[in-house]
Amino acid sequence: MSRAAGRPGAGPGGWAVLAALVVLAVVMLSPFVIVTFNAFKTPAEYAAGGPLTPPQGFHLDAIIDFWNRVAFGEKLWNSFVISGTVAVAAVVLSVLNAYALGIGRVRGRLWILVLFLxxxxxxxxxxxxxxxxxxxxxxxxxxxLAVILIFTVIQAAFGTYLLSAVLGQFPGEILEAASLDGAGRWRALWTIVVPISRPTLSVLLIFFFIWTWNEFFLPLIFLISNDNQTVPVALGVLQGEKMMDATMSSASALLGIVPAVAFFLIFQRTLTRGITVGAIK
Amino acid sequence: MVLFLAVVVVPFLMNVATSFTRWSGVGTPTWIGFDNYVKLAGDERFWTSFQHNVALIVAMAILPTMLGLVLAATLFDYIGKKFGTRTAAGLRAAFYLPQVLPVAVAGVVWGWMLHPSYGAVNEIFGLKVNWLGDPDVALASVMAIMVWFQLGYPVVIFMAGLQRVDPALYEAAEIDGASWGRRFWHITVPQIRPEVYVVLLTCTIAALKVFGPIFVLTRGGPGSATMVPSYFSYLNFFQKVNVGYGSAIATVLALIIVVVTFLFLRVQERDR
Incomplete structure (x- = not known):
C-alpha cells in the first residue's frame, strides 16, 4: 500500500490507498456474494458454469428444498422464542439486580459484581x-425452557455488572425528591430510573437478543430433538452431510446469513451506538 | 441470586469436583484424586490442543488487532479526510459484516467456500487443495477464516475510539509536517490504547473458548490437526463418556482464562 503522506486533496497516492481498501472490502464481502449466487442456481446450471458465475434466473428450488427438509420455519421460530424471551427476561432481571445493588446499597456489592464478571x-x-x-x-x-433459563442468568450477570456502573452515576437528588414526594422504591424504579436509562436498556435488549441468537455450544448440547433446535445448531449439525449438493449447501448458508444481516440492518443505529458497550464483554 | 447460584456457581463447583473422579455420567463417580490431571499432563492431544489455541489467539486477537489498527487509522485519518466520512463509513460496514454472523453460520459459509469438490476458492485460484481435510493445511485455513470473521470488530471499536481523540493533535502534527506513519505511531496508537487492551482481552478469551467454528468446519480433525481444548472436553463429555477427564480439561481451561484476564487487567492498570 502506498502512503503518500499528508498532501491535501486526493492525489494519485490517495486513490491507490482507496483502491487497496476497496479491494480488501470486496474480498471480505465475496463469500456473501458467491453464496448468494449459488443459492439461486439449479444444480445443472452450477455444473455448467461453476461456482463463480452469476445465476441465470431466480431459481428458488434449492432454498425451498432445504427449507422443507430441515423445517427451517420451525427453527427460525425456536430461535425467536428463545432469544426474545432471554432478552426481555435478562434485561428485567439486570435492572432489578442493578437497582438493588447500585441504589439499594447491598452489603458486599463489589464482591457480587466481581463474581458476576x-x-x-x-x-x-x-x-x-x-x-x-x-x-x-x-x-x-x-x-x-432450560436454554432460556441458563442464558437469562448468564446474560443478566453481564447486564447487572454493566447497569450497576450506569446506575451508580445516577443523580441521587432525583430519587430523594421522589421519595420526599412519597414514591416508594418500587415506584421510583419504574417511573424514574427505567425511563431515564431507556437508551442503555434498549442497547442491552438488542445485544442480549443477538448474542443468544448466535449461541452455539449450549444449545447444541441441550436441544437434541429436531423440533427444538435453533438456526445455528440446525445448520451446524447438517454441515458436511453427504446428501447435500453444492446448491443446497449454499442455500443453507444463505438462510443462516439472511436473519443475521437483517438484524444488523434493522438495529444498525442502536448497534453502532452501543458497540462500545459490547466491547466490555 | 438463587438462580445465579443454580446456573453458574453450583455447576462450576460440580465440574471441579467431577474432575477428581472417574465417571461415565451414570452411576456413582469414583474418587481418584489428581489422576485425571496427571493423565492430562502426559496427554499429547491435550498439549497440541493448547498449541492450536495459541495459533488461534494469533488469528483471532493479534492479527485482527494489528490489521484493525492500520485499517481504522487509514479510514479515519486518511480516507475520511480525503474522500469524505461516508466513504469511510461504507468501507467500515463492509469490513464489519462478517461479524454479524453467528459463528456457526460463518463456519457453514466457509465449509462451502472451501469444499474440496465444489468450493469456490479452489475454482478461483485453479487449485485442488483439500483446505480442511489436509492435516498440513487445516489449521492455517481455520486461522484465515477467523481473521476474516474477527477483523471488523477491532476496526469498529478503534474508529469509535479515534472519535474521542482531540482533532487539534492531528492538525498540529500535520502542520509540523509529520508523515502518516509518524502520526499513526505517535498519536493514533497511544491515544486509543484503552481500546486496544479491551479488544486484545476480549478476543484472546474468545480464542481460548473457541468451539463453534471447529465443530462446524473440522470437528478437531483431520486426526487432531485442529483440536482445541473446548472441543476436546466436549468429545470426552459426550462421545467418549469420560466425564471426569472432560471436567479436568474444562477446569484447566477455566483457570487459564481467569489467569489471563487478571494478567491483562494488571498490565492495563500499571499502564495508566
Whole structure:
C-alpha cells in the first residue's frame, strides 16, 4: 500500500490507498456474494458454469428444498422464542439486580459484581456437563425452557455488572425528591430510573437478543430433538452431510446469513451506538 | 441470586469436583484424586490442543488487532479526510459484516467456500487443495477464516475510539509536517490504547473458548490437526463418556482464562 503522506486533496497516492481498501472490502464481502449466487442456481446450471458465475434466473428450488427438509420455519421460530424471551427476561432481571445493588446499597456489592464478571468470562465448557446432568434430573433436558433459563442468568450477570456502573452515576437528588414526594422504591424504579436509562436498556435488549441468537455450544448440547433446535445448531449439525449438493449447501448458508444481516440492518443505529458497550464483554 | 447460584456457581463447583473422579455420567463417580490431571499432563492431544489455541489467539486477537489498527487509522485519518466520512463509513460496514454472523453460520459459509469438490476458492485460484481435510493445511485455513470473521470488530471499536481523540493533535502534527506513519505511531496508537487492551482481552478469551467454528468446519480433525481444548472436553463429555477427564480439561481451561484476564487487567492498570 502506498502512503503518500499528508498532501491535501486526493492525489494519485490517495486513490491507490482507496483502491487497496476497496479491494480488501470486496474480498471480505465475496463469500456473501458467491453464496448468494449459488443459492439461486439449479444444480445443472452450477455444473455448467461453476461456482463463480452469476445465476441465470431466480431459481428458488434449492432454498425451498432445504427449507422443507430441515423445517427451517420451525427453527427460525425456536430461535425467536428463545432469544426474545432471554432478552426481555435478562434485561428485567439486570435492572432489578442493578437497582438493588447500585441504589439499594447491598452489603458486599463489589464482591457480587466481581463474581458476576468472572462468571461471564468462564468458559461454558466448565458448566456444561453439570448443567446437562442437573437438567436431566429435573426433567428440563431437551427443552427450550432450560436454554432460556441458563442464558437469562448468564446474560443478566453481564447486564447487572454493566447497569450497576450506569446506575451508580445516577443523580441521587432525583430519587430523594421522589421519595420526599412519597414514591416508594418500587415506584421510583419504574417511573424514574427505567425511563431515564431507556437508551442503555434498549442497547442491552438488542445485544442480549443477538448474542443468544448466535449461541452455539449450549444449545447444541441441550436441544437434541429436531423440533427444538435453533438456526445455528440446525445448520451446524447438517454441515458436511453427504446428501447435500453444492446448491443446497449454499442455500443453507444463505438462510443462516439472511436473519443475521437483517438484524444488523434493522438495529444498525442502536448497534453502532452501543458497540462500545459490547466491547466490555 | 438463587438462580445465579443454580446456573453458574453450583455447576462450576460440580465440574471441579467431577474432575477428581472417574465417571461415565451414570452411576456413582469414583474418587481418584489428581489422576485425571496427571493423565492430562502426559496427554499429547491435550498439549497440541493448547498449541492450536495459541495459533488461534494469533488469528483471532493479534492479527485482527494489528490489521484493525492500520485499517481504522487509514479510514479515519486518511480516507475520511480525503474522500469524505461516508466513504469511510461504507468501507467500515463492509469490513464489519462478517461479524454479524453467528459463528456457526460463518463456519457453514466457509465449509462451502472451501469444499474440496465444489468450493469456490479452489475454482478461483485453479487449485485442488483439500483446505480442511489436509492435516498440513487445516489449521492455517481455520486461522484465515477467523481473521476474516474477527477483523471488523477491532476496526469498529478503534474508529469509535479515534472519535474521542482531540482533532487539534492531528492538525498540529500535520502542520509540523509529520508523515502518516509518524502520526499513526505517535498519536493514533497511544491515544486509543484503552481500546486496544479491551479488544486484545476480549478476543484472546474468545480464542481460548473457541468451539463453534471447529465443530462446524473440522470437528478437531483431520486426526487432531485442529483440536482445541473446548472441543476436546466436549468429545470426552459426550462421545467418549469420560466425564471426569472432560471436567479436568474444562477446569484447566477455566483457570487459564481467569489467569489471563487478571494478567491483562494488571498490565492495563500499571499502564495508566
Amino acid at each position: 468472572v462468571a461471564n468470562t468462564l468458559p461454558q465448557e466448565a458448566l456444561a456437563y453439570p448443567l446437562y446432568y442437573l437438567s436431566k434430573e429435573v426433567g428440563l433436558y431437551d427443552s427450550k
